[in-house]
Amino acid sequence: MPDTIRAETIPADTSPADTLSAPVPPLAARAARTGSSPVRDILALTARPEVISFAGGLPAPELFDAQGMADAFRHVLAEQPQRALQYSTTEGDPALRAAVAARTTARGLPTGADDLLVTTGSQQGLSLLATALLEPGDVVLVEDPCYLAALQVFSLAGARVVPVPTDDEGLDPAALDEIAARERPRLLYVIPTFQNPTGRTLSAERRAAVADVAARRGLWIAEDDPYGELRFEGEPQRWVASFPGAEDRTALLGSFSKVMAPGLRLGTLRAPAPLRRALTVAKQAADLHTSTIDQAAAARYLADTDLDAHLERMRGAYRERRDALVDGLAGALPEGARWNRPAGGMFVWATLPAGYDATALLPHVVRQDVAYVPGAPFFTGAPDPTAVRLSFVTHGPQEIREGLERLRRALETAPEGARRDG
Known part of the structure; x- marks a missing residue:
């Protein structure tokens, strides 16, 4: 009888369902090759309220017209x-x-x-x-x-x-x-x-x-x-x-x-x-x-609402924050660093002196309760390991100045292995 034959050919320690199962299909190749955003991963690491973060492009919440x-x-x-x-x-x-x-x-x-x-x-x-x-x-x-x-x-x-x-x-x-x-x-x-x-x-x-x-x-x-x-x-x-x-x-x-x-x-x-x-x-x-x-x-x-009037208030606040960041970088970054002064937006792009590795430095910097985004992940071509993206919009000028002081201490006290690439 067919039922008898099937029962005799299945090992005693398995069930019919076991013999019919197959491996779960793999993810699509595009999902497997696309990684998580390094910026969002860094934001998760720096979510502690005591961290002054220059990492995320997060608009200042106190400026929302709630x-x-x-x-x-x-x-x-x-x-x-x-x-x-x-x-x-x-x-x-x-x-x-x-x-x-x-x-x-x-x-x-x-x-x-x-x-x-x-x-x-x-x-x-x-x-x-x-x-x-x-x-x-x-x-x-x-x-x-x-x-x-x-x-x-x-x-x-x-x-x-x-x-x-x-x-x-x-x-x-x-x-x-x-x-x-x-x-x-x-x-x-x-x-x-x-x-x-x-x-x-x-x-x-x-x-x-x-x-x-x-x-x-x-x-x-x-x-x-x-x-x-x-x-x-x-x-x-x-x-x-x-x-x-x-x-x-x-x-x-x-x-x-x-x-x-x-x-x-x-x-x-x-x-x-x-x-x-x-x-x-x-x-x-x-x-x-x-x-x-x-x-x-x-x-x-x-x-x-007069959106232009609201934007003017935002621009005034962000201009002040940009100035606090850009004007304070000379005292926070090592000699030989370079940075720009954008006419708007949210970000300043800086490069540390040759040999510095911004990615290797980041864990030490975060331990000082300050953060930035290393520039290397933004490159599709050869990355610049010295590059750093700094956002100036999330914190007020006083917090920005305190954050830059923490960054200065972090860079000055970083172990040599973290400070230099290779």
Whole structure:
């Protein structure tokens, strides 16, 4: 009998279920090859309240307009609860898109509401662009050093990331042209204003050159602008998207995280119509739509509040904090160190003297209750072990000065093995 035969062939110490099980399938290769963000890992290590951290690009929480946001949510829930709590369109709240379009137009780039897609943070915009534009193996050009979370997105997409050299003025257009001719890239990713991690800003001449290279070499541009409204001094620069040659090939990513609140997880993506349609389909597959209530509250906030006045208060506070950090670095870093003075944004880029290893030094520095982000992980090409990213926005000037004093002591007392590379 079949049942008898099956029972006789199974060992006494196993069950039928044991003989039918197979190994759990492995993770997808893209998940296995993409590591966690070193910055977020460092933030987890420095979460102790006594740590003065220059590591994370965390907007100052005391500068959030908590009352204005609370009023906006209250009005939305009181006046239109059924709509605010319901599913919504993939493209995004019409009032919010109209408000962003008006602000974008006022800053020099004519934009209509229908040119925009609302995203769940600008980080999702990057992921949608990778989905819509990249096949495994496609080449993406990035500034070197580059924003870490963008590198994660491109890794998950299976792209081959190729670095473009930079100098103290940002991306080198001549190198971009040479590399684009050789590599035949699909996409260039760039943060032209107050770049993360370096704080650098591309000049108008370099922006025009980037647009020209993209047009001649036939590549898309992803222009990320999370920091552009945080300018402390100098004249605003035109978006790359506004230069001849770039208009029909640039996706402009915007974010509410730095100007309103990162917890809203709201961003926007301005793109040419054919690309925007593909991005909308990708977003439908990703999350259907961004939070209805958060969009409605943001739209109400923009309608009721003078965001420019709020931004001016933020700029004043951040300017003071930048000055405290930059002016104090001479006394905190070893002789021979270099750093920049960004005209806005959130970050200062510093390099320690030759031979120092910022990564090796970090555990000792954290034990002194201060932290920074080593610059090496931001590089796709050969890393600079002496590089350090310092954020000046999270703490007030007095805490910044105390943090720099802790950093000075930490660097002076670091063991030789931690101080020097090799």
